[in-house]
Amino acid sequence: MSGSPVPALGPLLNPFGGFWNNAEGKSTGMPSSLSLPGMTDKAEVIFDDRLVPHIFAENDMDAAYVQGYITAKYRLWQMEFTTYAAAGRLSEILGDRPIGNTTTVDYDKQQRRLGMVYAAENTIEGWKKNTSGFKLLEKYTEGVNTYINSLSPSEYPLEYKLMGYAPEEWKPIKTALLVKSMAMRLAGRENDIETTNAFDAFTKETFDFLYPDWNPNQSPVIPKGTKWDFEPVPLKKDTAKQTSIGSIPHQAQPKPNLHLGSNNWAVHGSRTATGKPILCNDPHLMLNLPSVWFELQISTPEYNAYGVSLPGMPNIIIGFNEYIAWGQTNTDWDIMDWYRMDWTDNSKTKYILDENVKSVEPRVEEIKIKGGKIVYDTVKYTFWGPVVHESDEHPKKDLALRWVAHDEPNSNELLVFKQLNKAKNYEDFSNALKDYECPAQNYVFASKDGDIAINVQGKFPLKRPGQGKMVEDGSRSFNNWQGFIPQAHNPRIKNPERGFVSSANQHSTDPSYPYYYIGGSGFEDHRSRYINKRLSEMGDKITSRQLMELQTDNGVIAAMDLVPEFLKYLKRDNLTDAERFYLNKILEWDFHFDAGSIAGTVFDEWNSEFYKGVLDEVYKKGANQSFLYPETWRLTDILKSNPLHWIFDNRSTNELETAEIIINRSFRAACKTLEERKTSEGEASLEWDKVKGSDIQHMARIPALGVFDLEIGGHHWAPNAMTALAGPSWRMVVELGNEVKAYGVYPGGQSGNPGSYYYKDFIESWRVGEYYPLLFLKRDNREDERVMQKVSFKK
C-alpha cells in the first residue's frame, strides 16, 4: 500500500504553519484592499455577517475574475477534490486504498471508462468556439490561479495538510469536468440493463403488467391535456426483424444516489397575497461539507443578481435579479443508452457495424498512484462511445455507452448562465436557455411583470417509441438516435389556468407528447402529486411563509394512499400487545415523516415487508443480476383494483395467498422486527430520524469533520426530501415585486475551512426549517447593518 495517510507530526502540529494555522478568528480573513494583476478596473466586495460576498464590478471580465478569486479563497480544496474525482484522479491524492465499497484505483478506472475526461475534452472544444464566452471562463480561471499562487504551504487549506499534497493550477477543463460531474449525478441514471434482464425473465404480458410506462394518476410538469403547437419531426420506422438481446450478465455500474432530484414551483400573482409571483426551488443533492453551493451576489453596471453558484463555475446558477427569478429541477428524459458490441473475434479490436468491419479507437488511460506507481487501462472507443462493460466470460455482451454528455456542445452553452443572470423577462429567459444541453432540467421562472413559466430544457435525442428503454443491438447504426428533438419542440408551460407551475422530477408531459423520452429511470411522482395537491388547495392569498412550510413538509402521499388499504385488510383480533402498540401509532398518524415519528417507522417497515412479500417472484428471478423492480404506485394500484391477483400469491408456499394474507403477514413481520429493536435499544431508537439516520459528511469522508445523526424528519417522497445522505441542498423562496424579497438557507456554511466559524453555521437553521432573509444590496446603496467588511479590489 502506497501513500501513507498519516501526515508527519512536526509540520502538522506547528502552530505557525500546521493545522493550527487554519483555526481562524471570526472575520472574513481578507485585507481591506487587494491589488491583483488580473483586474482591468476597480471592484468592491462587501461581506455580510453570513460571509456572503457581494461583488460590485465594473464589467463582466472583472466580475468573473473576482468570482474566481473569492470562490477559491473559501472553497479551493472542494473545487480541486471534486474535479480530481470527476477526472478519475483520486489515486493521485489518496494512494491505492479502499473507499466506500470500492477502491480508489477501481473508482478512477470507472470514471475513465465512462468517458468523463473524454466528455470534458469535447466540451472544451465546443466552448472554445465561442471566443467571448471562453474569454470569460479564462478570466475566472485566472482569478482562481491568482489566489492559488498567493498561497504559501502554511496557508494551504487543512485537507492538503492532512492528506499531504499541494493545489495545482486551475484550468478551463476543470470547469468542464465539474459540469460533466453534475451531468453524471443528474443525467447519469438509467435502468437499461435492469430492464433488459426483467424483459428476458418475464413474458411480455407480465412485463407490461409490472412495469407500465405511465402512471394514470400522475401529475406531469406540463398539465394533462395541454395541446402541442408544433408539427413533430417524422421518424424512420424500423423494418428489420428484431433479434432478442437476451439477458445481460454485467452488474450495472454504480448509479448516482436514487434520491437526487429537486422541487420547484412558482405561484402566479393572482393567487398570492402580494399580487406578485413567488418562486421557490429546493434542489436535492448529496449533502456534504463543504456545501455544494456557494452563495453570492454579482453586479456590474448591466445587472445585479443574487443566488447560489457552483464552486468551479462562473455565474449564478439558481437565483434572481431585480426583474426575474429562476430555479431548476432534474428531468427524467432518457439520454443515456447502451449498445451491445458485435466483436469480430476475441481480440476485441474490430467490430461489425452494418455488415462493415470497423476498428476500435483505443485510448490509454494513465492512472497515477501517490507514491510513484502508474496503472494503465485501455478504453476502447467505438462508433457509439466507450466500451464500459467488458468481460472475457461473456464477450458477446460487452456494452458501449452513448451519452448526450459525451458530445461536443453548442458553443453558446458557455453563456447560458451569464445571460440568465442578465435576463429581464420571459423572452430573455427563453433565449438564454435555448443552448443549454446537459443535464436537462425543468427551469422554473417568475418575473416582476407577473409571468410564471417552466421550460423543460436540454438536448434530447430523437427516438422511436420504446427505443433506449433496454440495451440495443450495436451492430446496426439504425439503432442510433435519429438526431435531436428541435429545441422549439421542448415542452414548456406559461401562465396556466391553475395559477401555478411546478416540477418535482416527475414526467414532463402526459403520453400525448409526440416524442418518446421516457425509458430512463422511473421516478415515482409522489412528491409532485402531493405538492400540486397542496398548491391547488392553498387558496388565493398565498404567502412566502406558507411556501416555506411546503418546502419543509414531511407529508407522503404514498402513505395516504396505502395505509387505508392496509387497514382495510388488517385483522385486528388476536393482536399481541406489541402489535396493538404499533397499530395505534398508525391509526393516530398524520402521514408525516417527522423526526420523532414512530408511526413513520412502522409504515416504512410494514410497506417494505409488504413489497418483498408481494414481489417474491420478482426477487427470485432477479437474484444475482441487475434487475428492475416495480414501483410502489403500481403495487398500490394493483392492490386497489385487484387484491386477489396472482401477483400476491407466493409460489413457494402451498397456500394461495391474497393481498389480505400478505398484508397481515407483513404487519406481523414488521412488528416483530420493530419489537426486537425496541427491546434491545429502547423506544427512542424507533423514532424516524434515528431510523433514517441523516448525515452530512465531509467530502473526503473524514468523520471528525462531518456532522452525524441529525435530528431531522423527511422522506424521499415528501417535499422535504431528506434521506440518509441526500436532501435539500438549498432552499430558496423569492417574492418578486418592486423590491425583491428573498429567503434562503443551505446545510453548511460559506467557508470550506473546518476551522472557520462559517464552516457549518447554517445547519441548525436549515434543520429546523428556518430561512435567512437574503441581503440583496443595490448598486447605489450598499449600506446595511449586516455588512461585516468592505474589500476593495484594484489593479
Add this chain to the structure above:
Amino acid sequence: MNIAKQTLAIFILSFFLQYLFSYWWLLPLVAFLVGAGLHLRTFNSFFSGFLGGFLLWGLYSLFIDWNNSSILSSQIAELFGVSSGFILILITALLAGLVSGLCALTGTFGRSVITPPPPKRIKRYSYKR
C-alpha cells in the same frame, strides 16, 4: 538565571523566525544554536530547551484556540482520537518541548567537543569556626 536566559532566547528567537517563515524545523534549529551558544550543563540545557519550546508552541496554540473558540481543535482532537482540543494543545506543547529540549542538549554537547564543558556551580560552604 541561565535557565531563564536560554528559555527566553529560544522562545523569542523562534517566535520571531517562525512568525516570518513558518517552517516547523526553525524551532529545533534555534534550540540547537542557542544550546550550543549558551553552553549550559546537561540538565539545565535540556530543561530550558524544553521550556522554551513548550511555552512557545503551547502558548501560541492556546491563543489561536481561544480566538477560534476551539472550533478546529475539537475536530482535530476527534481525528487524532484524543478527548479534547485542550489535550491537543498539550500534545503540541509537549512535542515542541521534547524536540526543542533534545536539540538544545545536542547543541550543548556539540559545543563541549570544541570548548571545555561548563563547570559545576561551586557550592560555598560556610565554615563554622
